[in-house]
Amino acid sequence: MTAYDDLDQLETAEETPALDALLVAVYDRYHYDFRDYARGSLHRRLRTAMVRLDIPSIDEMRRRVTEEPVLFSQLLAYLTVQLSELFRDPPFFKTFREQVVPVLRTYASRKLWVAGCSTGEEAYSFAILLREEGLLERTQIYATDIFEKSLRVAEAGIYDLDRMRLFTQNYLAAGGTGSLAEYYATTTTGGAVFDRALRDRIVFADHSLTTDSVFAEMHAVSCRNVLIYFTKPLQDRVLGLFRDSLVRTGFLGLGPRESLDLSPVRDVFAPMPDRWYQKRAPGLKELR
Ligand SMILES: C[S@@+](CC[C@H](N)C(=O)[O-])C[C@H]1O[C@@H](n2cnc3c(N)ncnc32)[C@H](O)[C@@H]1O
16 A cells, blocks of 8 residues: 555645645646645545556656656546536526526527536537527537547537436436437447537537636526635636626526635625526616
């Protein structure tokens, strides 16, 4: 057993400067900025990477990662969490359908940003829901992430068939009006490939919430299960980006363990059920 086999061990005083130096080296060399990520989970994921990649110390990881881009992309897979599901947390999507869609319907066209989209399930969920509500044709969905490999999976829109059972349950619990099976075909290799017409309304793109800025004016932003991995200052920066990106009375959706409660933008938004928020229009009554 090595010092790194106990994955839950907290960061030690000796590790702190080594981890700081690793994060600076990663930023300098690759422009990925993990310096303001929540330290406990980042440290735990680094330890997992070190065991799996057989690298005995953080200093050694820094030295090798700086010289080996392939190792860096392997490390990136550990430092980011890529878990996602179609219609994950169904009440969130039900509230979107029942309370956000009626307002989106009042616009001639709309833009939706899924920030931290991982392998694309969240973006496809919105596309399916908007298609059922008759709004997909005039909606552009932007789905962004820092992890290139996941963006490629998202672009392909192919998921394991054995996940379809859970996805179908979620879809129905989220108020799906048809059958999820209408939206995918089975591939010869045991996958479920989602309808290209859904894919055509989504732009998948590389965008970092830590280092990039706002790129378009949005009617809704969904950023779920991403802020939990950030420190409070970084969360505040990102929430500021969403505030700036949203139109007056635009909507922001967060994950079940995320909220605006302690955020400086808290008063800019009115809370709605299931982690939805609506940007307040100064001097105007909310559109609900
Ligand atoms: C747990 S997944 C969430 C996926 C999806 N939003 C959901 O809730 O099912 C977190 C995602 O955030 C992405 N992420 C982490 N840091 C990011 C950053 N700085 N900018 C954009 N995306 C980031 C990760 O690559 C990962 O795909």
